Amino acid sequence: xxxxxxxxxxxxxxxxxxxxxxxxxxxxxxxxxxxxxxxxxxxxxxxxxxxxxxxxxxxxxxxxxxxxxxxxxxxxxxxxxxxxxxxxxxxxxxxxxxxxxxx
Numbered sequence: 001x002x003x004x005x006x007x008x009x010x011x012x013x014x015x016x017x018x019x020x021x022x023x024x025x026x027x028x029x030x031x032x033x034x035x036x037x038x039x040x041x042x043x044x045x046x047x048x049x050x051x052x053x054x055x056x057x058x059x060x061x062x063x064x065x066x067x068x069x070x071x072x073x074x075x076x077x078x079x080x081x082x083x084x085x086x087x088x089x090x091x092x093x094x095x096x097x098x099x100x101x102x103x
Contacts, residue, residue: 033074035101039083040074042100046090047072061086 006016020030047057047068054068061068061082070078071086087097 036080036083037074038100038103039080039087039097040072040078042092042097043083043086043090044072046087046092050090052090057086057090061089 010016019025025033047054052060054065054072058065058068063082067078067082068086071083084097087100
């Protein structure tokens with residue numbers, strides 16, 4: 001957003017800030033969400049690289065297509081454990097998981 005538009009919106013009472021400020025997240029909570037989102041994005045990337053559909057990945061991890069969709073979007077109802085187990089089921093090494101987290 002350009003500065004002029006932002007100033008105009010601020011004059012009208014709009015406030016700007018980060019997601020962390022809006023949701024009142026602690027640094028730890030924010031880091032956790034970022035970690036989960038990185039792993040979820042990596043899962044989707046790997047699934048498509050393996051030319052698997054969500055249904056096919058669901059069969060591999062003994063879950064449902066809707067759960068895989070939630071895995072790939074970092075849905076709050078999905079645990080980090082399931083994301084990591086899914087990555088491992090696709091043949092991802094510990095080093096590759098660490099690389100995904102640190103990128």
